[in-house]
Amino acid sequence: MTHQFPALSPEQKKALSDIAQRIVAAGKGILAADESVGTMGNRLQRINVENTEENRRVFREILFSSDASINQNIGGVILFHETLYQKDSSGKPFPALIKEKGIVVGIKLDKGTSPLAGTNGETTIDGLDGLAERCAQYKKDGVDFGKWRAVLKITSTTPSQLAIQENANTLARYASICQQNGLVPIVEPEVLPDGDHDLQRCQYVTEKVLAAVYKALNDHHVYLEGTLLKPNMVTAGHACPKKYTPQDVAVATVTTLLRTVPAAVPGICFLSGGQSEEEASLNLNAMNQSPLPKPWKLTFSYGRALQASALAAWVGKSENKKAAQEAFRKRAQINSLACRGQYVVSGKTDAAATQSLFTASYTY
Amino acid sequence: MTHQHPALTAEQKKELSDIALRIVAPGKGILAADESVGSMAKRLNQIGVENTEENRRLYRQVLFSADSRVKKCIGGVIFFHETMYQKADDGTPFVQMIKDKGIVVGIKVRGVSDGFGGAESAWGCLDGLSERCAQYKKDGADFAKWRCVLKISDNTPSALAIMENANVLARYASICQQNGIVPIVEPEILPDGDHDLKRCQYVTEKVLAAVYKALSDHHVYLEGTLLKPNMVTPGHSCPTKYSPAENAMATVTALRRTVPPAVPGVTFLSGGQSEEEASINLNAINTCPLVRPWALTFSYGRALQASALSAWRGQRDNATAATEEFVKRAEVNGLAALGKYEGSGDDSGAAGQSLYVANHAY
Numbered sequence: 001m002t003h004q005f006p007a008l009s010p011e012q013k014k015a016l017s018d019i020a021q022r023i024v025a026a027g028k029g030i031l032a033a034d035e036s037v038g039t040m041g042n043r044l045q046r047i048n049v050e051n052t053e054e055n056r057r058v059f060r061e062i063l064f065s066s067d068a069s070i071n072q073n074i075g076g077v078i079l080f081h082e083t084l085y086q087k088d089s090s091g092k093p094f095p096a097l098i099k100e101k102g103i104v105v106g107i108k109l110d111k112g113t114s115p116l117a118g119t120n121g122e123t124t125i126d127g128l129d130g131l132a133e134r135c136a137q138y139k140k141d142g143v144d145f146g147k148w149r150a151v152l153k154i155t156s157t158t159p160s161q162l163a164i165q166e167n168a169n170t171l172a173r174y175a176s177i178c179q180q181n182g183l184v185p186i187v188e189p190e191v192l193p194d195g196d197h198d199l200q201r202c203q204y205v206t207e208k209v210l211a212a213v214y215k216a217l218n219d220h221h222v223y224l225e226g227t228l229l230k231p232n233m234v235t236a237g238h239a240c241p242k243k244y245t246p247q248d249v250a251v252a253t254v255t256t257l258l259r260t261v262p263a264a265v266p267g268i269c270f271l272s273g274g275q276s277e278e279e280a281s282l283n284l285n286a287m288n289q290s291p292l293p294k295p296w297k298l299t300f301s302y303g304r305a306l307q308a309s310a311l312a313a314w315v316g317k318s319e320n321k322k323a324a325q326e327a328f329r330k331r332a333q334i335n336s337l338a339c340r341g342q343y344v345v346s347g348k349t350d351a352a353a354t355q356s357l358f359t360a361s362y363t364y
Numbered sequence: 365m366t367h368q369h370p371a372l373t374a375e376q377k378k379e380l381s382d383i384a385l386r387i388v389a390p391g392k393g394i395l396a397a398d399e400s401v402g403s404m405a406k407r408l409n410q411i412g413v414e415n416t417e418e419n420r421r422l423y424r425q426v427l428f429s430a431d432s433r434v435k436k437c438i439g440g441v442i443f444f445h446e447t448m449y450q451k452a453d454d455g456t457p458f459v460q461m462i463k464d465k466g467i468v469v470g471i472k473v474r475g476v477s478d479g480f481g482g483a484e485s486a487w488g489c490l491d492g493l494s495e496r497c498a499q500y501k502k503d504g505a506d507f508a509k510w511r512c513v514l515k516i517s518d519n520t521p522s523a524l525a526i527m528e529n530a531n532v533l534a535r536y537a538s539i540c541q542q543n544g545i546v547p548i549v550e551p552e553i554l555p556d557g558d559h560d561l562k563r564c565q566y567v568t569e570k571v572l573a574a575v576y577k578a579l580s581d582h583h584v585y586l587e588g589t590l591l592k593p594n595m596v597t598p599g600h601s602c603p604t605k606y607s608p609a610e611n612a613m614a615t616v617t618a619l620r621r622t623v624p625p626a627v628p629g630v631t632f633l634s635g636g637q638s639e640e641e642a643s644i645n646l647n648a649i650n651t652c653p654l655v656r657p658w659a660l661t662f663s664y665g666r667a668l669q670a671s672a673l674s675a676w677r678g679q680r681d682n683a684t685a686a687t688e689e690f691v692k693r694a695e696v697n698g699l700a701a702l703g704k705y706e707g708s709g710d711d712s713g714a715a716g717q718s719l720y721v722a723n724h725a726y
Contacts, residue, residue: 002520004566014724158366204368211580218573224621225724258626259586263657264617295625295657 007221008179016226017266019144019184023104023228024267027336028075029300030186032271033060033307034108034147036080043307049316057086062314062324063307064094068101070329073336076104078147078186078301084138095142106145106186107138109174113151122163125150125170128177135181145184147230147301148174153192154205154237164212172216179223186269186301188230189213193273195237199244203234203252210260224264230301231257233270233283246279250286254294267297272305277331278345280305281338288341299339306331371583372541380588381628383506383546387468387590388629391698392439393662394548396633397427397669398472398509400444407669413678421450426676426686427669428452428461433691437698440468442509442548442663448500459504470507470548471500473536490535497543507546509592509663510536515554516567516599526574534578541585548631548663550592551575555635557599561606565596565614565726572622586626592663593619595632595645612648616656617726625657632660634667639693640708642667643700650703654723661701668693 008016023030035043040059041051049055060083077098084107087093095105109131113123125148135146150167152159171187178185189209191202210231217224234252236244244252257268272280280302287298300306309327314320337343372380387394399407404423405415413419424447430438441462448471451457462469473496474489497508512529514521533549540547551571553564572593579586596614598606619630632649634642642664649660662668671693676686699705 010725215577259624262621263625264620293657295655
């Protein structure tokens with residue numbers, strides 16, 4: 001406890017810090033395109049497209065071959081393992097396609113949930129075995145950041161002390177291993193929106209979870225300036241009868257973060273967790289307009305909330321490629337404005353943008 | 365863990381938050397005038413003055429008679445128990461004198477430390493703390509201070525010492541808030557030793573991380589607290605010398621990694637630094653290029669009073685001159701808290717020379 005055995009050299013620290021800063025540079029956020037095969041199945045099924053490797057490749061190509069100006073709004077893209085090794089129709093590997101736009105490539109590193117016996121259906125996350133070797137390989141293959149999603153849920157008896165402790169500890173181990181291999185770890189302790197709890201309850205639980213996460217990161221000697229946080233926004237549960245405004249969400253969320261996230265963390269990239277595209281943008285915007293202090297960047301790491309319209313425009317048809325790209329570009333631009341608190345809602349909203357993307361007990 | 369049982373009402377939270385913000389308003393810091401009887405003995409001994417209750421009263425009167433200039437730079441004064449109930453020559457209670465200047469009154473609540481199991485100090489005085497806080501609140505105090513001590517040696521601070529001190533600070537903080545008192549949380553890591561700057565930074569980060577986890581566990585309302593840490597510096601007998609900019613970078617980095625932005629202010633202890641050193645270091649902290657989301661100010665004892673004590677020497681005739689010395693130091697530190705102090709010119713030559721090291725080396 002008393003002597004330091006430095007985990008990283010100053011050069012390693014600088015490299016990690018630089019990567020993190022690039023991802024959350026002003027007005028930029030993350031495209032979470034790391035849906036697992038099963039999850040992509042859900043997406044494609046909604047638009048009646050078969051879940052084949054080629055279809056998954058085609059859709060990701062639509063996103064990644066967007067005009068280079070997308071790099072004004074997107075600082076990083078998270079990939080699933082399969083996607084990292086796919087190529088566009090001209091044979092260019094996806095990482096190269098992304099990197100040549102100046103966007104940082106990331107990879108989903110966790111291997112999903114595993115039950116914690118003796119709890120009320122709570123889980124921990126697998127993926128630590130062989131993680132160092134995988135990170136080293138991914139770094140060689142063009143990746144500069146990783147993502148690991150832990151999951152907690154609110155019920156009358158959860159999250160338990162064990163679930164909070166165990167998930168915080170696993171996140172810290174993952175983060176430490178990433179940094180040893182030159183990858184910036186995105187730390188994602190998602191408190192699910194399932195349930196009928198109110199905003200205050202979500203805030204209370206999120207504060208406890210984040211306090212545990214940052215204590216664990218400190219215990220594991222993780223270099224905070226070379227990490228990013230991907231938390232849930234603080235919202236009421238999906239089945240909560242009481243409705244809250246984006247301003248309510250913003251105040252509750254920023255207050256929670258001020259109480260738990262050290263200023264050394266360069267950026268906080270929210271997950272969209274089933275919010276519609278528009279909701280996710282409005283909430284992020286409200287946070288960035290809030291008069292509360294914000295010593296970290298507040299930005300996005302959206303999956304569904306960046307891709308819903310694009311998917312709906314594509315519906316599996318190659319002639320819709322441009323329309324799909326345009327839909328994606330539009331959401332990216334809106335979220336970029338939301339990062340600066342400058343998103344002004346125009347009169348019309350389209351159906352796909354407001355459609356709730358909530359799936360109960362969401363797992364990848 | 366999952367359901368909240370709110371410790372404070374919205375009104376209680378607002379009151380605590382308002383008090384804290386008043387203490388660390390821009391350009392303001394704290395006069396730590398809470399020396400125990402034993403500590404005052406050392407101070408008075410150095411200037412050849414007998415340690416009587418009357419002399420202690422006369423000396424505090426010197427400080428508290430400062431004119432309205434201190435309103436701009438002193439946000440709070442920490443009292444020792446005896447002093448809370450003393451009066452000026454004209455019968456005005458000291459507490460009244462301070463409050464009349466718009467300054468918040470605070471009280472040291474931790475008494476003598478009891479050792480446990482040997483070398484490291486631990487807690488005492490939680491018993492009856494709630495009743496004492498309630499009484500102090502009635503008697504005019506709006507904040508309190510509790511000092512825990514840790515030291516760096518080859519095998520300290522131990523995990524136990526860190527955890528135990530963090531826990532007792534959190535209990536103290538919780539009890540204070542229940543009684544409308546803003547707790548100043550002081551986990552001092554002593555400067556004794558020959559360890560270098562990096563070691564102090566490492567230990568400070570570990571200690572502060574434990575403190576804030578304990579405060580979270582104990583449901584303490586951070587916006588209604590203040591932190592009083594050591595600056596990050598090398599040990600007193602460390603052969604390597606560091607510039608104020610290096611100490612500042614190490615200090616601000618350590619705080620950025622551990623102190624949630626919700627904490628309104630960090631009021632550094634001076635811990636044996638000279639008056640000028642303490643001001644120069646505070647100024648460097650406030651000009652550090654990293655983002656600093658809390659007020660960074662002073663809670664100085666010796667570093668605000670040394671000149672005043674030497675000017676006073678126990679003589680009534682010297683009182684005005686002594687008060688003036690105190691006001692001067694208070695104004696200098698007020699500037700340092702804003703990053704606007706340019707140094708006295710005497711030692712800022714070599715000491716002020718920047719030996720800047722990029723922040724990722726910390």
